[in-house]
Amino acid sequence: MFTTKLQAAHWRCDEHGHLVAPEFGDTYSSRSGAWGQADYVFVEGSGVPQRWPTHSCVRLLETGFGLGVNFLATWQNLRASGSTARLHYVAIEKHPFTWADLRSALDHALTSADPYRRPSLQVLAEQLLKRWPPLLSGFHALELDAQVTLTLVFADIENALAALRGPFDIFYLDGFAPDRNPQMWSSNLFTQLPLLAAPMAQVASWCVAGSVRRALADAGFVVQKRPGYGTKRDALAAHWPVAAEREPPPSEAIVIGAGIAGASVAHQLARRGVTVTVIEQATAAAGGSGNPVAVVRPELGAIGNPVTEITAAGASWLRRWIERHPNTVPHAWCGVLRTARDTRKYNKMAQLAAIASEDWLQPFDATSSAQLCGWPTAADGFFLSEAGWVAPPLLVKAMLDHPLITLRNGLAVRAIARHDQTWQLTLSDETFIETSLLVVATAFDTGLSPAKLKMGRARGQLSQLPARDDYPLSMVVCRDGYISPAVDGMHTIGATLQHDDEDTSARRADDIENFERVQRLLPGFVSDASQLSSGRVGWRATTQDRLPLVGQLAPGLYASLGHGARGMTTAPVCAEFLVALMCDEPLPLGRDWVGRLNPLRA
């Protein structure tokens, strides 16, 4: 989806102080009151408060996020209810605000909120602003607190609906008036809603245009009018008249492997109230996830490249997750300078920059790079602001740190077998345990999957370099390898790449190779290879298309494997994706990712 340049919205005030979108010639909310409309038409009209006590997760889809008045009102209603339900709010928006315009629009809108509720709305608005994503087309899943996830889909309504995977319990239809914004009320839109509707889904809107009511009724919804808000006579309330029992969410699960993939799946399950046992043959972060420093960054490929899309989503997801868990994980969002090997690569990155926002990707030239990072780079390239480094072992520890997660170290899973509705695990201490929900996160195909998976192994060695007081490096610099800023007095340089190599010992030849890598990035930063000491040796679980294997292997059996050279970036967002799949919740990525990540793909 990350294929088009977004046109940001700009607001202005009309003569009565209402927020107006000049391109559409309409106000963002009712002239009778933005917050009153949000409460009455959308929150009450959709019956969402009645769902808090009965649903573990309410799945809501809004057409037209605007400045998030309806979202903030819904979030505030959930908080006021005291319910422990979660809200997954997905909102489509073709013209998002820049951060600065969102800030000023919300400041303005909040002045009209009732004084008794303004302070708490202000707190929520600040949280939204803190996590507001860069203006890139596509999906932006934001975990805002322990209960609320907001997934913004920055795209035209038609593309967004085609990319979404339901089901949704609630729909808020909130385009501008149909005569000014017909795309938001087209009959095509209404034919898509049944595909996205959960049993007894409810629809709310201020719009009661005959064409809208007819299109909804033609699609199979039961449509009613209710008294309108303010000067409007009517409002719309519709429901999807199909009843069905909702599958209860899982209550317990076992995850095999305590690297970043297993730990982040365990975390997302526990966050949903699932009791999780993590079985680890060694100790947490003993495998690939044990490196002292890992770079987290979007990979800059051609427009539409899936690796670019998933690493962009992953870096953004992890950044926002860490911001919600400060002080648990050593990290720095210091930015990354990606140098270009040649003009061809530079031009490819420039094409991407042309459809991205400047706050996400900016060109730099080698002559001024020393001012940016502290040392002149060998080549021109691009600066990525949504990027930096993390300390993987402490990230794994933070993800596992949840009262519903039990880690059992020093226990290998030897075999798994299906028995009735459960999976039985044979453990290395000759005991057995069983579960109805099993996740394999062993990095590689360790023979536990019922089907053979297409994966390889690639050895890699890091090197370390003592910090230079005279020339501190302030950013990660990378190309076919990377050098990090000094962490605990050491730069990490990575990494060599050797296929079919099982040598566990650190090798001098690899340090020399890593020295040459730094020379290609920052010529002269290291005077000779003897300054480098050998770092950790590890293995990357590789796949042919460079995408991980994430999804269902068999009933009750799932995988998060093959995260290759980018597991710190991809595994946490893939954990959210996988657990959302298991729990029938909205995905943090488009639905085409179910096939792309399918562990059994050809």
Ligand SMILES: Cc1cc2nc3c(=O)[nH]c(=O)nc-3n(C[C@H](O)[C@H](O)[C@H](O)COP(=O)(O)OP(=O)(O)OC[C@H]3O[C@@H](n4cnc5c(N)ncnc54)[C@H](O)[C@@H]3O)c2cc1C
């Ligand atoms: C040299 C090097 C540099 C890298 N640099 C970066 C970087 O800068 N940025 C980045 O994003 N990524 C980087 N990576 C990749 C990243 O480290 C991996 O993608 C990531 O750690 C994979 O996590 P994982 O949880 O899938 O696997 P692991 O961390 O390997 O975890 C798998 C766990 O499963 C356990 N296990 C296996 N079989 C069993 C069994 N049968 N029973 C019980 N437990 C079992 C293992 O002991 C292990 O702890 C690098 C990798 C290497 C090798």
Ligand SMILES: C[S@@+](CC[C@H](N)C(=O)[O-])C[C@H]1O[C@@H](n2cnc3c(N)ncnc32)[C@H](O)[C@@H]1O
């Ligand atoms: C009435 S405003 C929404 C107000 C919002 N619900 C709120 O609570 O602040 C309508 C929104 O629909 C968006 N929009 C208009 N046309 C669109 C399209 N074709 N696809 C997606 N979004 C669109 C506009 O940019 C605008 O933000």
